[in-house]
Amino acid sequence: MNVVTTKNLSKEYSAKSFSKEKILALSNFSFEVQSGEIFGLLGPNGAGKTTLIKILLGITFPTSGDIKIFDKDISNQSYKKKVGYLPESHKFPNYLTGEQVLHFFGKLSGLSSNDVKKKSDEYLKLVDMEKWRKTKIKKYSKGMLQRLGLAQAMLNQPELIFLDEPTDGVDPIGRKEIRDILNNLKQQGTTIFLNSHLLSEVELICDRVAILNKGVLIKSGRVDDITATSDNYIFTTTDLDESVINKLLVSFKCTIKSKNEFYFNSDSVEELNKLIDFIRQNNIMIQGIAREKNTLEDMFINLIGSKN
Amino acid sequence: MIFLTLLFSTFREAIAKKIFIGFFAIATLIILVFLFLINVDSIEGMVNMMESSGEEGVRQLVIQFEVAMINISYLLVITFCFISVSSFIPSMLEKGNIDLLLSKPVTRAQIILAKFLGGVLLIFLSLLYLIGFVWLILSSKSGFWHVPFLYSILWLTLSFAVIYSLIIFIGLISQSSILSIILSLFLVFIVCPVLYFREETIFSLVSNNVVQFIINFFYYILPKPTDINQITTDIITGNPVKSYMPVFSSVLFMLAALSASIFYFKKKDY
Numbered sequence: 001m002n003v004v005t006t007k008n009l010s011k012e013y014s015a016k017s018f019s020k021e022k023i024l025a026l027s028n029f030s031f032e033v034q035s036g037e038i039f040g041l042l043g044p045n046g047a048g049k050t051t052l053i054k055i056l057l058g059i060t061f062p063t064s065g066d067i068k069i070f071d072k073d074i075s076n077q078s079y080k081k082k083v084g085y086l087p088e089s090h091k092f093p094n095y096l097t098g099e100q101v102l103h104f105f106g107k108l109s110g111l112s113s114n115d116v117k118k119k120s121d122e123y124l125k126l127v128d129m130e131k132w133r134k135t136k137i138k139k140y141s142k143g144m145l146q147r148l149g150l151a152q153a154m155l156n157q158p159e160l161i162f163l164d165e166p167t168d169g170v171d172p173i174g175r176k177e178i179r180d181i182l183n184n185l186k187q188q189g190t191t192i193f194l195n196s197h198l199l200s201e202v203e204l205i206c207d208r209v210a211i212l213n214k215g216v217l218i219k220s221g222r223v224d225d226i227t228a229t230s231d232n233y234i235f236t237t238t239d240l241d242e243s244v245i246n247k248l249l250v251s252f253k254c255t256i257k258s259k260n261e262f263y264f265n266s267d268s269v270e271e272l273n274k275l276i277d278f279i280r281q282n283n284i285m286i287q288g289i290a291r292e293k294n295t296l297e298d299m300f301i302n303l304i305g306s307k308n
Numbered sequence: 309m310i311f312l313t314l315l316f317s318t319f320r321e322a323i324a325k326k327i328f329i330g331f332f333a334i335a336t337l338i339i340l341v342f343l344f345l346i347n348v349d350s351i352e353g354m355v356n357m358m359e360s361s362g363e364e365g366v367r368q369l370v371i372q373f374e375v376a377m378i379n380i381s382y383l384l385v386i387t388f389c390f391i392s393v394s395s396f397i398p399s400m401l402e403k404g405n406i407d408l409l410l411s412k413p414v415t416r417a418q419i420i421l422a423k424f425l426g427g428v429l430l431i432f433l434s435l436l437y438l439i440g441f442v443w444l445i446l447s448s449k450s451g452f453w454h455v456p457f458l459y460s461i462l463w464l465t466l467s468f469a470v471i472y473s474l475i476i477f478i479g480l481i482s483q484s485s486i487l488s489i490i491l492s493l494f495l496v497f498i499v500c501p502v503l504y505f506r507e508e509t510i511f512s513l514v515s516n517n518v519v520q521f522i523i524n525f526f527y528y529i530l531p532k533p534t535d536i537n538q539i540t541t542d543i544i545t546g547n548p549v550k551s552y553m554p555v556f557s558s559v560l561f562m563l564a565a566l567s568a569s570i571f572y573f574k575k576k577d578y
Contacts, residue, residue: 058410059578060577061577080411083411085407087404090404090407091405091408092405093317093320093321104313107313108313108412108413109412109413119390130331154554160524
């Protein structure tokens with residue numbers, strides 16, 4: 001089931017006030033986010049990532065296109081009760097304590113006072129901010145504000161959560177903790193929509209990604225599929241003897257890396273199986289076959305670099 | 309429930325920004341000065357003198373005090389309020405704050421109305437404290453319990469609400485507290501008094517019908533806090549109110565400004 005669906009979504013801004021010159025922030029953007037997945041939106045600065053989230057949340061209005069969240073048009077505000085949001089560079093009223101921030105935004109999400117109290121205790125503990133709950137947030141560090149922001153986004157137990165750069169300003173240990181929290185949320189069935197510059201992090205936790213550049217969707221799909229772009233297979237075996245190595249070089253055009261590792265390049269599954277049969281006939285044990293992968297970062301740089 | 313949360317947050321913001329404390333400090337100072345004045349010998353003597361001239365004498369003295377009080381409230385409290393509440397909208401519109409607010413299941417109209425009613429309620433309570441105490445002091449001292457003086461709480465709150473609706477509109481468009489303050493003070497203390505006294509001032513200098521028509525046009529469409537203040541004074545002094553047109557046209561202006569604010573806010577991208 002799709003939690004978010006957009007069709008031909010476009011957004012134009014005026015370059016300056018009263019100017020006819022337009023900036024295209026999103027162009028005919030169509031995509032879906034499926035229930036229970038972690039979806040990553042990638043792109044360089046100014047690609048339109050934050051604009052897309054703001055449109056999905058009704059903060060900014062699209063110039064054209066259709067949007068459905070939970071299979072309903074977003075003109076009805078009620079979907080927001082089932083949505084959580086952590087904006088990039090969020091700004092909570094700095095005269096409030098951490099606890100009061102959660103109380104205010106929890107009540108705005110439609111929770112009762114009792115629920116807010118119960119959930120605040122639970123989520124402040126989860127993001128390790130329990131001992132700072134009575135401290136005014138003007139005394140918080142960037143990382144603490146980010147943790148509090150995450151608690152705020154989870155407070156109403158949303159079915160869909162939008163996180164814009166959630167690990168911004170958080171130290172490596174904190175990032176790991178946030179990743180664990182997101183994985184837990186996923187296990188509980190929450191759909192997570194993530195905007196992040198940290199591609200290694202996206203690769204670690206996202207099921208699917210979309211890459212945006214200058215408002216245009218340039219690639220989307222499962223992380224595994226996007227990164228496995230070559231037809232190069234890495235074979236790890238028990239020691240290969242000379243005759244086998246020769247056959248591999250001549251008949252299968254393999255590249256030998258060591259006595260028990262070689263590369264085979266083919267887009268034919270039949271050829272791949274022939275090679276496996278040949279190895280097995282020569283009493284060599286296959287310890288592993290892996291399709292060579294690019295990292296998401298390699299892929300991102302190649303894609304964005306070629307478009308610019 | 310969500311609306312009350314927004315309303316309460318306006319109060320909390322006012323308390324946090326020391327606005328409420330500022331209100332009460334100024335109001336308390338005025339009450340204390342009033343208490344001191346009413347107990348000094350010369351005033352005591354004046355009260356005795358008035359008492360000797362009968363109930364009408366006491367009534368006149370009390371009313372004079374009340375009128376003075378209205379003018380003080382109008383000048384000090386309302387000015388202070390404008391400066392204080394003008395930051396409500398620009399601070400709400402700050403990046404990172406407005407995004408979060410609009411991501412919640414609240415309508416944009418609810419946000420504007422909560423900011424408006426929160427500010428108005430704040431001023432109402434402040435005026436209730438100031439004028440209510442002065443009324444109590446004055447009435448217990450003189451024995452003349454003049455209820456129409458209490459109506460001025462509502463009239464002054466209405467004056468504030470009318471101008472506050474404009475502050476909200478300017479704040480939404482400009483996102484600047486300073487511009488909201490300058491424009492509202494300019495309107496209340498320069499434009500409105502000049503338009504109120506237009507016949508004695510502008511029309512005595514300019515006889516051109518077109519210019520007079522334009523000036524009259526602005527007088528009728530703009531809010532009329534000076535006129536409302538005069539109506540308040542007339543009600544307290546017992547003079548007949550010439551016309552309630554300034555009240556109706558000011559309320560219409562307030563409704564128009566609020567509607568325009570909601571319309572603009574509903575269409576605006578953040």
